[in-house]
Amino acid sequence: MRMSNEKVISVNALTKQFGSFTAVDHITFDVFKGEIFGFLGANGAGKTTAMRMLCGLSFPTSGQAMVAGFDLFKDADEIKRNIGYMSQKFSLYEDLQVKENIRFYGGIYGLTDQQIKTKMEFLLHQLKLEDKATTLVRSLPLGWKQKLSFSVAMLHEPRIVFLDEPTGGVDPITRREFWSLIYQAAAGGTTVFVTTHYMDEAEYCNRVSIMVDGRIDALGSPDELKKRFNAEDMGNVFLQLARKAVRAAD
Amino acid sequence: MKPVVVNNIAKTFKAEKSTVTALHDVSFEAEPGELFGLIGPDGAGKTTLFRILTTLMLADKGTASVDGFDVVKDFKEIRKRVGYMPGKFSLYQDLTVSENLSFFATLFNTSIEENYDLIKAIYSQIEKFKDRKAGALSGGMKQKLALSCALIHRPSVLFLDEPTTGVDAVSRKEFWELLRDLQKQNITIIVSTPYMDEAGLCDRVALIQEGRIMKIDSPTNITKQFGKPLWAFKSNDMYKLMLDLVAMPEVKSCYSFGSEHHVVFRDPGQSLDVIKRQLVHQDLSTRQIEPTIEDCFMDLMK
Numbered sequence: 223m224r225m226s227n228e229k230v231i232s233v234n235a236l237t238k239q240f241g242s243f244t245a246v247d248h249i250t251f252d253v254f255k256g257e258i259f260g261f262l263g264a265n266g267a268g269k270t271t272a273m274r275m276l277c278g279l280s281f282p283t284s285g286q287a288m289v290a291g292f293d294l295f296k297d298a299d300e301i302k303r304n305i306g307y308m309s310q311k312f313s314l315y316e317d318l319q320v321k322e323n324i325r326f327y328g329g330i331y332g333l334t335d336q337q338i339k340t341k342m343e344f345l346l347h348q349l350k351l352e353d354k355a356t357t358l359v360r361s362l363p364l365g366w367k368q369k370l371s372f373s374v375a376m377l378h379e380p381r382i383v384f385l386d387e388p389t390g391g392v393d394p395i396t397r398r399e400f401w402s403l404i405y406q407a408a409a410g411g412t413t414v415f416v417t418t419h420y421m422d423e424a425e426y427c428n429r430v431s432i433m434v435d436g437r438i439d440a441l442g443s444p445d446e447l448k449k450r451f452n453a454e455d456m457g458n459v460f461l462q463l464a465r466k467a468v469r470a471a472d
Numbered sequence: 473m474k475p476v477v478v479n480n481i482a483k484t485f486k487a488e489k490s491t492v493t494a495l496h497d498v499s500f501e502a503e504p505g506e507l508f509g510l511i512g513p514d515g516a517g518k519t520t521l522f523r524i525l526t527t528l529m530l531a532d533k534g535t536a537s538v539d540g541f542d543v544v545k546d547f548k549e550i551r552k553r554v555g556y557m558p559g560k561f562s563l564y565q566d567l568t569v570s571e572n573l574s575f576f577a578t579l580f581n582t583s584i585e586e587n588y589d590l591i592k593a594i595y596s597q598i599e600k601f602k603d604r605k606a607g608a609l610s611g612g613m614k615q616k617l618a619l620s621c622a623l624i625h626r627p628s629v630l631f632l633d634e635p636t637t638g639v640d641a642v643s644r645k646e647f648w649e650l651l652r653d654l655q656k657q658n659i660t661i662i663v664s665t666p667y668m669d670e671a672g673l674c675d676r677v678a679l680i681q682e683g684r685i686m687k688i689d690s691p692t693n694i695t696k697q698f699g700k701p702l703w704a705f706k707s708n709d710m711y712k713l714m715l716d717l718v719a720m721p722e723v724k725s726c727y728s729f730g731s732e733h734h735v736v737f738r739d740p741g742q743s744l745d746v747i748k749r750q751l752v753h754q755d756l757s758t759r760q761i762e763p764t765i766e767d768c769f770m771d772l773m774k
Contacts, residue, residue, distance in 0.1 A: 465642060
């Protein structure tokens with residue numbers, strides 16, 4: 223694996239409590255530049271809470287974390303400027319055209335008009351959407367929407383892009399096209415932090431962490447984890463770990 | 473009598489400028505007590521088909537019947553007999569778990585006690601939260617409550633629209649075990665899913681894409697009909713291996729599949745040695761494998 227040693231996320235004993243409930247319980251890990259990092263866990267294990275903290279959207283209860291070179295406890299706003307985020311549910315404005323969405327997000331991310339123009343041409347060409355530039359996003363097939371929202375999350379060339387279940391419900395061919403966009407981004411030095419319920423996609427990651435009851439119970443490359451758990455695939459590793467959960471599913 | 477019969481159903485939606493054909497002449501039948509899966513990605517037409525069969529939407533053309541009743545003429549009869557769990561959580565968020573269940577039981581002129589045996593295995597898992605508002609339940613618990621409510625009037629046909637979407641691998645497995653148990657109670661179950669790996673858990677499946685059914689059969693028969701040798705390749709540089717394989721004229725298709733790449737050659741009798749000699753890779757391994765439903769789905773999509 224061509225991976226750098228430069229840490230872009232460094233988390234130490236990061237914890238989030240809601241009242242007496244510990245949603246995220248002292249998690250510690252590093253993620254490197256250009257790495258594809260799979261963030262797995264059963265529903266309710268604490269993935270979303272952890273991811274919201276790393277994006278600067280939820281303030282941690284305790285611990286330390288550096289994201290994209292900034293301290294999560296002091297410079298959460300700087301972090302937001304230096305990361306990209308794509309969720310399955312909401313990423314693009316359905317009632318704006320493809321072009322208008324790119325224009326809008328370019329503005330939000332503080333790109334100049336010239337930069338937006340260049341990015342626009344590049345993206346439309348890369349995604350083969352040239353003849354759809356003035357189509358409303360609403361009428362694009364789901365797979366195209368997902369590819370477009372990924373590219374939009376990458377408009378400002380962030381150091382890290384967070385993808386929350388980016389391929390849910392997408393057909394198997396488009397799902398693989400989406401992953402080739404992820405590979406390209408990682409090869410270009412962007413760190414990709416991704417959650418998924420597709421266990422075959424866990425195999426595409428450089429390293430995978432698996433959360434159980436707010437803790438990270440396993441972290442390693444897919445090959446290491448399969449060996450450690452004597453499992454034939456990541457699905458089986460996941461089942462072995464997630465079955466140990468005592469917390470009610472969320 | 474077949475519990476579900478669909479004959480040449482078509483449905484088109486018109487927007488301002490464009491029209492979208494959600495279903496093109498779709499036909500299938502489900503057998504009594506069958507667990508029948510509609511397998512396809514978002515936008516394939518699964519929800520439209522469910523809405524037509526549960527009498528919530530009219531088809532443009534074609535006919536369909538559920539439990540022997542026509543979806544247009546006898547819609548009231550059908551509504552009494554089917555259970556429907558839509559993809560979107562549709563219970564009353566501001567009622568408690570037990571209030572939701574009583575409400576649905578009352579609507580259908582029955583009581584929780586009368587049909588408790590049918591939902592016991594599912595409802596007992598959420599019963600300790602019976603005084604909690606449905607809106608405050610976790611995703612997995614909402615799903616179990618919705619299934620209990622869809623079953624409380626002992627339907628003869630149960631329609632489940634993507635019950636496992638967004639659900640983790642462990643809960644998905646448990647959910648399918650619940651469905652298998654329900655099937656023993658003589659309920660015909662029509663279930664849709666975008667997860668190809670769930671197809672194997674159905675008795676028969678329809679593979680659906682862009683409003684067309686590409687194939688209907690048992691999962692085993694579908695994979696048998698793949699009809700060409702399928703190879704799995706692996707090396708220590710999977711990205712380069714993909715590029716190398718795709719560039720070979722002998723290779724008909726190559727795509728990633730978990731930790732391996734799946735490869736089909738143009739010539740079914742292709743010598744593997746010839747291929748391996750051209751690949752300069754460390755730890756190269758190859759093996760012939762049985763296709764999965766996902767391999768078949770992609771093959772049919774092309």
